[in-house]
Amino acid sequence: MSDKRFKLGFLTHVFGSDPAQGYRDLLEQFELAEELGFDGGWIAQHHLDGGFGLLPSPLVPLAAIATRTRRIELGTGVVVLPLEHAVRLAEDAAVLDTLSNGRVQLGLGSGGANLEVFEAFERETEWRQDDFRRQQQALQRILAGESLVAERQVTLQPPAADLRQRLWHSASTTEGAAYAASQQNGLLIGTATHNPETVQKPLAEAYLSAWTASARPPRIGVVRAVFPAADREQARAELAADINRHIDRLLREGVIDQPQTLEDHLFHLNVHYGHPRDIVRGLKEDPAFLGYADYFLPVVQSETSSQEQVLRRLEILATEIAPALGWQAGRH
Amino acid sequence: MSFALGFLNRVYGQTWYPGLYQDALELFVVAEELGFDSGWLAQHHLGSEGWLPSPLILLAAAAQRTRHIRLGTGVVVLPQEDPVRLAEDAAVLDLLSGGRLELGLGAGFDPLVAEAFDQRIEQRQQLFDIKLERLIQALEGQPLTRAGHALQPSAGGLRRRLWQATSRVESAARLGNGLMVAPALSAAELIGRYRQQAQVSGQRPRVALVRGVFPGSSRVAVEREVLADIRRYTDKHRSLGIYPLDAHAPVDQHLAHLGVLHGQPEDIVTALNEEGLMPNLEHFVVQVQTESTDLGSAIRRLELVARHIAPELGWTPARRV
Numbered sequence: 191m192s193d194k195r196f197k198l199g200f201l202t203h204v205f206g207s208d209p210a211q212g213y214r215d216l217l218e219q220f221e222l223a224e225e226l227g228f229d230g231g232w233i234a235q236h237h238l239d240g241g242f243g244l245l246p247s248p249l250v251p252l253a254a255i256a257t258r259t260r261r262i263e264l265g266t267g268v269v270v271l272p273l274e275h276a277v278r279l280a281e282d283a284a285v286l287d288t289l290s291n292g293r294v295q296l297g298l299g300s301g302g303a304n305l306e307v308f309e310a311f312e313r314e315t316e317w318r319q320d321d322f323r324r325q326q327q328a329l330q331r332i333l334a335g336e337s338l339v340a341e342r343q344v345t346l347q348p349p350a351a352d353l354r355q356r357l358w359h360s361a362s363t364t365e366g367a368a369y370a371a372s373q374q375n376g377l378l379i380g381t382a383t384h385n386p387e388t389v390q391k392p393l394a395e396a397y398l399s400a401w402t403a404s405a406r407p408p409r410i411g412v413v414r415a416v417f418p419a420a421d422r423e424q425a426r427a428e429l430a431a432d433i434n435r436h437i438d439r440l441l442r443e444g445v446i447d448q449p450q451t452l453e454d455h456l457f458h459l460n461v462h463y464g465h466p467r468d469i470v471r472g473l474k475e476d477p478a479f480l481g482y483a484d485y486f487l488p489v490v491q492s493e494t495s496s497q498e499q500v501l502r503r504l505e506i507l508a509t510e511i512a513p514a515l516g517w518q519a520g521r522h
Numbered sequence: 523m524s525f526a527l528g529f530l531n532r533v534y535g536q537t538w539y540p541g542l543y544q545d546a547l548e549l550f551v552v553a554e555e556l557g558f559d560s561g562w563l564a565q566h567h568l569g570s571e572g573w574l575p576s577p578l579i580l581l582a583a584a585a586q587r588t589r590h591i592r593l594g595t596g597v598v599v600l601p602q603e604d605p606v607r608l609a610e611d612a613a614v615l616d617l618l619s620g621g622r623l624e625l626g627l628g629a630g631f632d633p634l635v636a637e638a639f640d641q642r643i644e645q646r647q648q649l650f651d652i653k654l655e656r657l658i659q660a661l662e663g664q665p666l667t668r669a670g671h672a673l674q675p676s677a678g679g680l681r682r683r684l685w686q687a688t689s690r691v692e693s694a695a696r697l698g699n700g701l702m703v704a705p706a707l708s709a710a711e712l713i714g715r716y717r718q719q720a721q722v723s724g725q726r727p728r729v730a731l732v733r734g735v736f737p738g739s740s741r742v743a744v745e746r747e748v749l750a751d752i753r754r755y756t757d758k759h760r761s762l763g764i765y766p767l768d769a770h771a772p773v774d775q776h777l778a779h780l781g782v783l784h785g786q787p788e789d790i791v792t793a794l795n796e797e798g799l800m801p802n803l804e805h806f807v808v809q810v811q812t813e814s815t816d817l818g819s820a821i822r823r824l825e826l827v828a829r830h831i832a833p834e835l836g837w838t839p840a841r842r843v
Contacts (some may be wrong), residue, residue, distance in 0.1 A: 203549050209614075209617055209674070209675035210617045210675070212616055213614070213618055236674075237606075237610065237671075237674075238666060238667070238671035238672060238673065238674055239671060239672050239673070239674035239676075240669075240671055241669075241671075241674075244674065244675065245610045245614065246607075246610035246611075246614065246674065247607075247614040247615075249579060250578060250582045250611050250614045250615050250618065251578065251582065251614065251618060253579045253580070253582035253583045254582045254583060254585060254586045254618055256583060257583045257586040257587060258586060273604075274604075274607070274608070274638075275602075275603075275604060275607075277602075277604070277638065277639060278575075278603065278604075278607070281575035281576050282575075282576045282578075282579050283566065284575075284576075285543065285574065285575065285576040285579045285580060286576075286579055288540055289543055289544075289579070289580070289583055290545055306667065306669060306671065307666075307667060307671055308665050308747050309668065310606050310608055310666035310667045310671060311607070313816075337636075337640035338568065339634055339638050342634065344568050344569075344634050344635075344637075344638050345568065345569070346568065347538055347566075347568055347569035347573055347575065347650075348538055348540075348542075348565075348573060348575075349538070382807070385836075430592075512610060
């Protein structure tokens with residue numbers, strides 16, 4: 191299991207104080223990542239203000255990125271499916287896939303991090319799991335070219351049947367993970383701060399044991415926060431402001447009673463930080479990483495990371511960390 | 523007073539092929555070089571006429587290939603959109619393109635498409651009104667949830683760059699939206715009513731006149747290129763009950779009804795001058811493609827428009843090219 195090959199991507203929430211600058215930075219990150227040999231870049235969707243990231247429409251900048259890159263895969267990590275119309279999402283993804291010569295990887299989620307904005311889209315949070323499955327099954331039928339009108343041939347244009355093979359689910363229960371397998375879709379783990387041993391590993395195992403399709407292998411994408419620096423002290427210093435903001439938010443929301451140390455929080459957030467050597471060791475010991483990951487999706491940007499820091503971290507990932515874990519650029 | 527010159531691409535094609543979108547991007551590049559002020563993409567769902575369901579996605583790519591040309595939708599079919607999702611996509615595209623988006627909206631016409639979206643075509647005006655109100659709320663930065671969440675990114679000046687393709691011109695004028703006019707025979711009347719209402723409502727009017735413009739070496743030569751396509755188009759619209767002329771009506775009647783201008787550039791200039799709509803027009807948008815027009819022909823027609831037609835009508839490119 192330990193010599194399993196994985197693709198290297200990166201996942202970004204598009205942080206910053208100025209969206210226009212954030213989007214320009216995003217394009218630059220993809221261009222550098224492609225030069226460094228990254229297999230993919232994945233963008234999260236965050237709706238409305240007051241929340242986490244700055245970008246509600248990942249497919250729009252991915253279309254811009256498609257014209258500035260040639261090879262790198264264009265992922266969503268994830269689209270909040272209950273808030274989408276299945277036909278419109280299929281259309282946008284199909285156009286992007288055509289523009290990019292089939293480079294789209296479409297990650298889908300049920301919106302656990304976006305609950306307070308559901309009402310803006312006239313959706314009920316309590317129905318989100320049902321909505322997810324209904325929409326995801328509709329999306330699959332539409333992509334596969336089924337007619338949308340009874341007794342007529344009214345089908346998705348442009349056609350995108352192959353994109354059906356590039357869907358991923360973000361799951362937080364073993365039932366959800368097994369369901370992703372039953373749909374022959376990929377599984378994304380680590381998208382929320384789940385414990386690798388007690389939560390993520392059981393998700394991966396449930397997914398793998400539910401996989402029955404013999405024609406294609408299962409595929410698991412593992413998201414990890416990775417902040418390489420000269421040493422652990424420098425990495426902590428770079429992260430301190432954002433972690434303290436995070437602690438304030440947890441206290442405010444009643445998730446925790448009292449602040450813990452920075453180290454404790456970084457541990458609970460599954461953050462791998464420090465010298466590349468420390469990070470490689472930590473990832474090798476991570477119980478839900480090597481042996482499971484078909485796609486490694488490090489997050490290298492926290493809320494106040496500078497663009498310079500992000501680009502440097504991407505470079506360290508591609509040149510030092512990922513190769514030490516068995517990744518080879520351009521293998522895929 | 524000079525008008526702005528645009529082109530509209532409905533992304534037609536006899537069949538869909540993967541290079542269709544690259545061709546559409548190429549037209550933006552060529553048009554910008556020719557000094558066109560704007561390029562507009564139509565939205566068609568599920569292969570109803572045109573092959574592009576996602577104009578904002580393609581415009582995001584066009585934004586990377588161009589620097590100045592304004593990027594329009596002509597039109598997005600609003601009843602089939604979630605207005606908040608549309609506001610999000612439009613606001614992101616506007617930022618990515620340095621504020622170049624012009625957001626044209628319409629109500630749609632195809633009953634099969636409405637059915638595929640679980641709607642009835644008869645509901646389209648009502649759905650349009652409800653969704654336009656919500657879209658404007660979002661673009662204006664008004665709260666969209668009880669807790670006060672608003673659009674992010676904020677939409678800047680995009681609210682002032684909405685357009686409607688509609689015969690309900692008074693409503694568009696009252697909201698301060700631009701008017702996109704295609705039907706030739708009633709164009710003068712629609713524009714007149716729109717301007718009057720805009721004045722009453724204290725809004726600055728913006729009219730974009732959209733015309734099929736097919737310049738070539740002679741009327742007959744152009745007819746050879748486009749008539750079969752136009753006949754297919756009118757047959758389909760007649761079958762949907764939105765085209766009044768009989769199939770056996772003379773060709774010139776069909777072309778006049780559709781507002782199609784064809785022939786040598788000077789014939790087209792003369793026809794537009796005689797029509798008398800050009801003075802005071804804010805925006806003139808040419809459609810130079812029918813279903814079987816290839817990229818080379820489309821480029822040649824855009825060149826003729828930019829070099830031999832629009833300048834004769836008083837257009838001067840904003841940028842020297």
